[in-house]
Amino acid sequence: MDQKGIFIILLYSVQKTWRDAQIYCREKHTNLASVRNDTENEEIKNMTNDPSSVFWIGLFFDRWTWSDQSQSSFRYWSSNKPSGGLNCAA
Numbered sequence: 001m002d003q004k005g006i007f008i009i010l011l012y013s014v015q016k017t018w019r020d021a022q023i024y025c026r027e028k029h030t031n032l033a034s035v036r037n038d039t040e041n042e043e044i045k046n047m048t049n050d051p052s053s054v055f056w057i058g059l060f061f062d063r064w065t066w067s068d069q070s071q072s073s074f075r076y077w078s079s080n081k082p083s084g085g086l087n088c089a090a
Contacts, residue, residue, distance in 0.1 A: 009033055011047055011055060021056045022067055032058030034066035 010037030016024060018032075025032050035041050035057055044057075065071055 009044060009047065016056075018056050022058065025058075027065075031057050031068045033067070034058050034068055034070060034072075 012024075014024075022032055033044060035044060048055075059065075059072060
């Protein structure tokens with residue numbers, strides 16, 4: 001969030017692992033996206049015209065915290081998820 005309370009989200013079309021994407025963002029003095037509510041979730045989903053596009057967000061599955069160290073309270077699971085101990089978020 002910048003000083004006026006505005007979030008700036010940039011999408012890069014470069015394939016990276018989650019860890020490499022996190023390092024890339026940190027080198028640019030930022031973090032992977034933290035999705036805190038329905039509005040932010042929809043804004044991020046609408047940033048691409050391709051519904052099959054995938055991108056990394058900054059959520060650690062082991063502690064369910066964001067890469068900026070804030071707590072994750074927003075949940076937008078598909079029905080019957082999470083399931084099977086898959087240790088992932090989408």
